[in-house]
Amino acid sequence: MAIDLTFNEQQRMIQETARSVFERMSSPAAVRRYETDAEEFPRELWRQMAELGWLGMTFPEAYDGLDCPITDQFALYEEIGRALAPTPHLETVALAGELVLRLGSEDQKRRLLPAIAAGETVLTCALMEPDGLYGPAGVALLAEKAGDGFSLTGEKVLVPYARSADLIVCPARTAGAAGAEDGVSLFLVDPKAAGVKLEPMPTMTGQRLSAVRLDGVRVARPDALGPIGGAWPALDDVIARAGVLLSALVAGAGERVLEISVGYAKDRVQFGEPIGKYQAVQYLCSDVAIHARNTRLLALQAAWRIESGTSFHREAALAKASASKAAAAMTYAAQEVHAGIGFMLDYDLQLYTRRAKHWEYSLGDQRHHLERVMAESEAHPRTGVAFFHG
Amino acid sequence: MVDFCPDDTPQLQAWRGEVRAFLEEALPNGMRFDYDYDEDEERWAEYLAFWRKVGAKGWVALTWPKAYYGQDRSAIEKWILQEEFAAHDVPMYPVIGTAVSAAVLRHGTHEQRLRHLKGIAEVTVLWGEGYTEPGAGSDLASLTTRAHRDGDFWVLNGQKTLGTAAHHCQWMNVLARTDPDSKRHNGVSCFMVPLDTPGISMTPLHNMGGGRQNHTFFDNVRVPADCLLGDEGQAWSQIWFGQGGERLDNALPGPEPFSFRVQALMDDLLEYCRTTKRGGVPLSQDPVIRLQLAELMTGVELVKLQTFELFSNIKSRTRQADISQLYLKEFWPRQAQIAMEIVGPMAQVAGGRWARLEGRFQHFFLSSFGNHAGGTSQLKRMTFATRGLGLPR
Numbered sequence: 216m217a218i219d220l221t222f223n224e225q226q227r228m229i230q231e232t233a234r235s236v237f238e239r240m241s242s243p244a245a246v247r248r249y250e251t252d253a254e255e256f257p258r259e260l261w262r263q264m265a266e267l268g269w270l271g272m273t274f275p276e277a278y279d280g281l282d283c284p285i286t287d288q289f290a291l292y293e294e295i296g297r298a299l300a301p302t303p304h305l306e307t308v309a310l311a312g313e314l315v316l317r318l319g320s321e322d323q324k325r326r327l328l329p330a331i332a333a334g335e336t337v338l339t340c341a342l343m344e345p346d347g348l349y350g351p352a353g354v355a356l357l358a359e360k361a362g363d364g365f366s367l368t369g370e371k372v373l374v375p376y377a378r379s380a381d382l383i384v385c386p387a388r389t390a391g392a393a394g395a396e397d398g399v400s401l402f403l404v405d406p407k408a409a410g411v412k413l414e415p416m417p418t419m420t421g422q423r424l425s426a427v428r429l430d431g432v433r434v435a436r437p438d439a440l441g442p443i444g445g446a447w448p449a450l451d452d453v454i455a456r457a458g459v460l461l462s463a464l465v466a467g468a469g470e471r472v473l474e475i476s477v478g479y480a481k482d483r484v485q486f487g488e489p490i491g492k493y494q495a496v497q498y499l500c501s502d503v504a505i506h507a508r509n510t511r512l513l514a515l516q517a518a519w520r521i522e523s524g525t526s527f528h529r530e531a532a533l534a535k536a537s538a539s540k541a542a543a544a545m546t547y548a549a550q551e552v553h554a555g556i557g558f559m560l561d562y563d564l565q566l567y568t569r570r571a572k573h574w575e576y577s578l579g580d581q582r583h584h585l586e587r588v589m590a591e592s593e594a595h596p597r598t599g600v601a602f603f604h605g
Numbered sequence: 606m607v608d609f610c611p612d613d614t615p616q617l618q619a620w621r622g623e624v625r626a627f628l629e630e631a632l633p634n635g636m637r638f639d640y641d642y643d644e645d646e647e648r649w650a651e652y653l654a655f656w657r658k659v660g661a662k663g664w665v666a667l668t669w670p671k672a673y674y675g676q677d678r679s680a681i682e683k684w685i686l687q688e689e690f691a692a693h694d695v696p697m698y699p700v701i702g703t704a705v706s707a708a709v710l711r712h713g714t715h716e717q718r719l720r721h722l723k724g725i726a727e728v729t730v731l732w733g734e735g736y737t738e739p740g741a742g743s744d745l746a747s748l749t750t751r752a753h754r755d756g757d758f759w760v761l762n763g764q765k766t767l768g769t770a771a772h773h774c775q776w777m778n779v780l781a782r783t784d785p786d787s788k789r790h791n792g793v794s795c796f797m798v799p800l801d802t803p804g805i806s807m808t809p810l811h812n813m814g815g816g817r818q819n820h821t822f823f824d825n826v827r828v829p830a831d832c833l834l835g836d837e838g839q840a841w842s843q844i845w846f847g848q849g850g851e852r853l854d855n856a857l858p859g860p861e862p863f864s865f866r867v868q869a870l871m872d873d874l875l876e877y878c879r880t881t882k883r884g885g886v887p888l889s890q891d892p893v894i895r896l897q898l899a900e901l902m903t904g905v906e907l908v909k910l911q912t913f914e915l916f917s918n919i920k921s922r923t924r925q926a927d928i929s930q931l932y933l934k935e936f937w938p939r940q941a942q943i944a945m946e947i948v949g950p951m952a953q954v955a956g957g958r959w960a961r962l963e964g965r966f967q968h969f970f971l972s973s974f975g976n977h978a979g980g981t982s983q984l985k986r987m988t989f990a991t992r993g994l995g996l997p998r
Contacts (some may be wrong), residue, residue, distance in 0.1 A: 220917040223606045286607045477994050492997045493984075497990035504994060505928055512910040513903075519609045533906055536899070585899035592875070592902060593889070 220515060225283075226290040229269075233291050236263060237298035238275075243563045250303040255379045255423040256301040261334050269307055271332025274316060278328035285456065285524040287494035289515065292460045296467030299566055301423075303337050303376040305464075309457040311338035311384045314401060317449045318441025323403075327382075339380040341371035341404075341427050342454070342578070345368075349583040351447055356429065358387035358402065364435040365389070367402060368505035370428050373576075377413050377425035382404060388442050399447040401440040408432055420573040421566065455531040456521055458578040462514035462538035466573050469507025469545045472567050476500050476549045490552075502548040506541035513537045529591035536584035546563070609913060620682055631658045632693060636681040644796075644817045652696050656728040666726035673718045674726040680916075691865025698816065701769050702732030705778040708795065708844045712835035721776075721797065725902065733771035735779035735798070735821060743984040745780075746789045746841065748969060750823065752796060754782040759783075759796060759833065761804075761826040769978075771819040772807055775800055779823075780840055787838070795840035797832045798823075814972040863933060864908045867940055869986060870969050871905045873962060874898070874944050881961075883949070894947050901943060904936045928993070931985035934976045941966075941973035960989060 240260045249256055264270055272288055274280025288309070295304065308331060315327050330336040344355055356369030364452065367387055377383060383404045391398020406413055410432040416424045441449060480491030488495045514537075517530035541546055546568040551556045557564045575581070638772050659665055668683050669675020675980040690697075691819050706725050709718055724730025750763025761781055771777060777798045784792025798805070804826040810818040835843040878888035878898065888894050909928035945952045955964040976982065988995045 217608045217610050218913050218916050219606055219608045220914050221606070226607075273696075473994075477996060480996055489997050491990075494987060494990075497994075497996055498986055500994055500996060501928075501931075501990050502988050505932065508928060509907050509910075509932075512907065512914060515607060516609050516910060519607050522607075523610070533903055537903060576987070582896060585896050585903070588899040588902055589889075589895045592899075593879075596875075 221510075222286075222290060226287055229287055229290040230294060232267065233269075233294035234297070236260075236267070236293055237300050241298040241300040243299075243566065246299045246301060246566055249423075250421040255376050256303060260302060261337075264302065264304070265332065265334025268332075270304070270334055271328070272308070274312065274328050274332055278316075278324055279332040280328065285459070285518050286515075286522050288460060289463045289518045291494070292463040293470070293511075296464035296469075297471040299468065299570060303339060303379060305457060305461060306339040306375050306380075306572055307331055307337050309460050310340040310342075310453060311382070313453045313456060314384055314440060314449065314589055317453065318401065318446060320437070322437070323440065335361065336381045336506065337376065337379050338382050338384060339374055339376050340384045340386075341374045341377070342386065343371060343373045345370060345372050349579045350394075351396045351399055354386045354388055354399050355393060356385070356387045358368045358389045358400060358434075360389075361433060365400075365402065365431055365439070367404065367429045367432045367434060368423070370426060372426045373416060373418075373424045374427050376423055377427055378415065378423070379404065382406075383427060384440060385427075386446070386450060396451075398444045399450065400443045401446045401450065402434045403438045404429070404432060404434060408434075418436055418573070420428030420569050422570060422573045424573075447548040451528075455528055455535075458535040458538075458584075459514050459517045459527075459531050461574060461578055462510055462534040463518070465538040465542050465571075466507050466511035466514060468567055468571070468574075469503065469554045470542060472545050473500070473503045474501055474563055474565065476552045480552055496552055499548040499552050503545045503552075506548075507536075510537045510541040526595065529588060529595070532579075532584040532587035532591060535579055535584065536581045536588060539575045539579075539581040539584065542574045546571040612917055617681065617685060621685050621689060624686050627658075627662065628689060628693045631655055632695070636731060644811075644815055648659055648696075649699070652699050653728070654951050655695075656699050660726055660728035663726070665700065665728060666706075666722070669722065669726070671942050673710065673722045676723075684916075688865060691869060694869065696772060699731060699773070700728065702734055702774060702778070703774075704734075708778070708834060709797075712795075712843045714831075717797070717831065717834065724775075730776060731770075731774040733768045733774035733777045733800070733819075733821075734764040735768060735771075735777040737767045739766050739820075743981050745890065746793075748782060748864070750779065750781040751785065752783050752794060753785075753909075754783075754830075755827070757830050758827045759821040759830060761796065761798065761828065763823050765821045765823075766819075767810065768807075768819045768821050770817065771800075771821055772809065772817060777821065778834070778844075780844070790841040792838045793840045794837050795834040795844045796821070796828060797834050798826065798828050802826050802828060809915060812975065814968070822988075862914050863937060864929075866969075867908055867933070867937060870940065870944065870965075871901060873965060874901070874947065877962060878947065889949065897943055897947055901940055904940060908933055908936060928989060930979075931982050931989055934982035937976045939972040941970040945970050 240257065240263060245257060268281050269291055271280035272283045272291070273280070273285060276282050295302065312328065312331050315323055319327065327336065331338065342353070344353055356367065356371065358365045358367045358423040367385065371385065374383065383406055385402045385404045387402055388398050389400040401497055404411065410430040412428040412430070414426045414428070416426050418424055440446070477491070480496050480500055482490050483490045491500065513530070517527055517534040520527040520530050549564055550568060552563055553562070556562050632655060663676050664686060666675040667678045667686060668680065671677045703725055706722060709721055713721070725732065729835070736745060738748050738750060750761065750765065752759045752761045761779065763781065765779065768777070777800055779796045779798050780793055781796060782792055783794040804824040806822045807819045810820060812818055875898065878894060881888050911932055915927060915929050944966050950962055951959060951961050952966045954960045955967055992997045
């Protein structure tokens with residue numbers, strides 16, 4: 216049987232290296248610092264990740280990448296989640312980088328991908344608008360033809376690391392009714408261009424998020440990314456793919472939340488016994504473990520499907536739906552185990568609990584992905600044994 | 606190396622085809638239903654006749670060594686067989702006790718294997734389980750049925766309960782305390798007891814799923830010394846712990862039959878929602894039902910993946926605490942409950958022209974309260990928390 220859910224040599228090496236790098240460079244103290252530092256993330260860590268080849272990991276060798284499969288990246292993301300490493304990897308590499316790779320002209324790929332791999336440039340993606348919709352319905356910002364190029368007007372919100380980005384990948388509507396897949400285009404927006412206004416958004420999460428206001432921003436035709444009006448299918452694929460990595464991140468964070476909770480339940484004595492002896496507390500701890508493990512299983516399956524070139528939207532949606540639910544459920548259960556001490560900012564658990572809310576919404580919440588699971592199941596029904604072998 | 610693809614080689618595909626062809630041929634018409642607990646005499650006779658055909662093919666003993674009536678086939682071949690059996694709604698009721706074969710293969714003597722395995726393989730001798738007692742359920746180690754040595758015999762006294770279909774069986778696999786001074790897990794032995802031995806009596810217990818379970822009473826029951834299976838006093842580690850901890854079903858890991866049943870019910874439910882209109886609109890277009898269906902599909906997917914994980918762990922010899930049992934035990938009744946909610950008031954109808962899908966949903970719901978077999982989900986949680994997560998006992 217070829218069923219094997221274990222990492223290979225290379226993936227174990229990435230796992231070990233990432234754990235020791237993040238232990239060194241992304242301590243809880245550093246994580247706290249970069250919630251508010253003038254710099255949105257530690258550049259030294261970013262350089263280290265570039266040196267280790269992690270920024271171009273899945274890019275082709277022709278663009279200075281290592282041509283690794285997504286399951287290698289999966290190993291890295293579990294560690295990013297465990298350490299809460301402050302890094303724009305998801306935005307720069309998994310979202311923007313993948314979009315450039317799939318949709319970019321040869322010139323765009325040559326200009327951007329090696330620079331990303333080298334850690335010389337940071338990109339982000341502006342996927343959310345104020346009405347909070349996911350999918351093509353969430354792309355309403357208007358891009359009108361203006362001379363040889365386009366003029367963009369509207370507002371994107373909750374954009375991660377926007378103030379550090381050299382370019383913002385901005386989905387916009389060049390045609391089509393609200394919610395239509397047709398008419399979605401991508402533009403590379405320079406945040407320093409005239410008409411762009413960045414405002415940090417205060418959120419509960421500790422993530423560095425900004426609003427990006429575009430007011431008649433001119434984008435030249437060569438800075439469109441991919442076909443005008445036809446970018447949705449690739450954007451949909453890339454969001455799903457990044458969602459799988461975000462799910463791996465949530466699973467990795469969950470493993471750490473579990474360690475913290477089990478450790479506390481063993482040490483904390485009340486009524487003369489460690490509280491971990493009480494079944495109510497054992498249930499809460501096992502909830503954390505079950506959510507983390509389930510999310511990991513679903514995400515790993517989705518990653519494998521992407522790697523093996525088969526259809527993956529159903530599996531990716533299952534993974535992110537589970538990750539969104541797990542993010543909330545694991546941190547809730549962990550807070551319950553800790554009670555008073557977990558409420559204190561000095562204690563590390565709160566770092567996970569606050570970020571979990573961001574992960575829950577990011578790249579589609581549970582409802583959005585459950586609806587996608589249903590839609591995919593209707594479009595491609597698989598039953599019984601076929602389900603096990605599909 | 607991450608791989609989620611069951612290895613469908615031409616040989617395995619041919620094997621799947623062989624199993625499927627056999628089932629199309631051997632299953633009586635209309636036996637396409639989840640009758641795990643059905644107690645109708647006529648049906649029982651049909652099930653038994655069917656299972657004897659499976660036995661004649663050598664498929665009950667598929668993975669056993671050739672020296673003991675087996676075919677020495679691989680775990681994946683058994684997996685495929687189980688998948689096809691579940692997909693065809695094969696009733697598992699008559700073969701619940703075949704799990705004893707794992708213990709016989711592992712811990713039985715050569716003579717014991719020769720004597721007992723043939724009947725199990727051919728389904729000519731049925732075995733019941735004699736573990737649970739009125740006072741020892743989840744806390745099985747507190748069992749009080751006792752056995753003492755008397756010359757060449759062992760003498761058993763005590764009571765077992767919840768023995769599924771035990772009244773149909775010829776033998777029972779009985780756990781009894783052989784060291785009267787022992788406490789808990791120590792001093793428990795396993796006996797293979799012929800149920801026609803004087804001193805054994807049974808009274809019926811009828812369950813919600815439509816089946817019969819039994820109290821079994823042992824009153825100075827004398828069995829020959831060679832009825833002891835494994836070492837005296839070692840049953841806990843050799844027989845019981847092995848079954849719960851490593852799933853020694855036929856000495857090879859296999860998926861829980863119910864992991865396929867939850868999938869089969871999911872298929873039925875999706876099809877029902879697609880083809881049934883309420884207020885002129887298919888149920889599958891209702892936004893609330895869509896979320897419920899997708900959430901159930903997530904659970905079914907996880908049952909599958911946890912089985913994969915179990916298989917992968919055994920293959921790679923990693924010892925990772927198993928959450929698959931507890932997840933399935935919790936998911937099964939939840940799925941049943943939500944399915945009833947989606948189908949609506951007509952779901953409670955068990956038969957007649959009003960029944961939806963022949964009453965399948967209400968039957969699945971009733972059967973789901975049998976999820977405690979082999980240990981409650983609460984027990985599995987506690988075991989996972991202590992043995993798996995290292996919390997204090």
